Amino acid sequence: MIKSIKSRELRVGMYVQKLDCAWVDHPFLVNSFHLKNEKMLNKVIAAGIENIDIDTSKGLDVLVVEPEQKTPPQTPPPVTKKKKKKIPVSKEERKARAIYKDGTNIIRNMMEDVRLGKQVEVESVNPVAEKVVQSIFRNPHALTGITRIKTKDEYTFMHCVSVTGLMVMFARYLKFSKEDIHEVAIGSLVHDIGKIMVPDKVLNKPGKLNFDEFEVMKDHVTFSREILENNPAISQMALDVAVLHHERMDGSGYPRGLAGDEISLVGQMSAIVDVYDALTSVRVYKDAWEPSQALKSMIEWSPGHFSRELVQQFIQCLGIYPVGSLVELKSGRVGIVLEQNDEEILRPKIRIIYNAKSKYYVEVNDIDLSKETKDRITAAISPKKYNIELSVFL
Structure with missing residues (x-):
């Protein structure tokens, strides 16, 4: 979604679609770019550019700030509204288990429809996406703790729900708007939908894939794009989660070999979350890694594979001892x-x-x-x- 904002509303993580000036009058080589750090933000402000168009499907939205209420001097100051208390994990666990089960079933059924050549109804994931968002907002640890438990046979479906919980938690931590968080949830639920087109002997091979098998496995992202890109229920932000989660910051990823800012913010986030969940899960070919071991390795793989800054923010989001440790x-x-x-x-x-x-x-x-x-x-x-x-x- 394109929005016109003032320069004072800019923040790191936004995607600048257009600056309200001629190309020769601003300090950037291109007119559209991802605002990735304070240095870039300061350049925009220093250039005296007041009006900017941003694309909220590729980056962060505007922070919504409630207008300050002016109180007459003679009246006492208004009572500060208390921050909404987090529901204890013990009270959220039952709902979280139901969401995990429902989400797994819906993804399984949707993938089966793809395998049978039926029309995919992406809208069917909307209720689950909203339930995941609501659960994470009530307590971010209940669902993300439960989804650590997966079975080998159901891994592909369970992984989609697990990634969704982690992505919603991460997006909330980065202060995405509620609307964008919902789009992130939809994209996460269907991010591996193309895997149903990969032969079982490759998808569930109990060992390392050879070169030819890995090439076949990589096709799942292309399949996902073909299934999702022309569907009106899928926004650009949701599509980015699905088609960019195997891209890497150094250009070594697939399918397009994108690098750096060519990968949108949600694409970079989904790469981190997808790998973390895969590493900490039991697979047909490996045991689960401990969360601390996975996070340590991911820091070591940055900034090659991932944005080091984003990995550090993900660690802060999860905590020193992630839920389930x-x-x-x-x-x-x-x-x-x-x-x-x-x-x-x-x-x-x-x-x-x-x-x-x-x-x-x-x-x-x-x-x-x-x-x-x-x-x-x-x-x-x-x-x-x-x-x-x-x-x-x-």
Whole structure:
């Protein structure tokens, strides 16, 4: 969507479609570009350009600021509206499980329609997209914790829902508008729709793909584009999520080999989220990585594969110990991270399930480390260390 705004409304992450001046009168080589840092923002302001057209389908929208209400001096100041409290994970879990199940079923059915050559009704994902957005806004950790649990047979469908939760959480963290977050959710749900056209022997091969097989696998993005690009229910922002999530910042990705700012912001975000979810999931050819291991590797792969700045923001969004991580405490207790504490990021809420000293499972107990002054996390650990099956406790 094209919007005309004033220069004072510009912010990093927007996509500038047009500057209200001749090409020779501004300091950029092109008229349309992604505003990726403060330096570029300052150049626009320094050039004295007042009116700018932005494309909200390719970048961030305008921040909506409520107008300040003027109060007569003789009256007391208005009561400050309290920030809406986050619903506890325990109260959101039931709804999150239902969303995960419904989303998985809808994606499975949609992909089956594609396989059978039927008309794809992309509109059918709208209700699930909205439910994911609502769940993340109520509590960003319930759905993203539950979607860590996947089965090998259902991975492709579950992965789509899991990526959606993470993308909505990330977009919310980056202060996208509610409208844009919904478009991100739609694009994420259908981002791998073309995989149904890949032969099962390639898609579910329990080992590394050879060169020819990988070339076949890469075709899924082209299939997705063909299915989605002319569908009126798919915005440009949603399409970018689907067709750009395998592009890389250094141009080494596919299918087009785009690099740097040629990849839209949501395209860069979806590349990060897609890889993170794939690494931390059990696949037919590998075990799941621990979240901390995945994030450390992704930092090492930046800025080649990913925007380092965006990866760091994604880590801040997830927290030091992402939801679903298994951690060991100084006391010997072992638990699963349920929810972050925004004020104390090193002391999240945890579900205690095991005692490392006695080597026994214990009665499940949810604790808030921010309220326990004597205990603390000493390490993020692999479930294999104590043969723990996380799915039993989530």
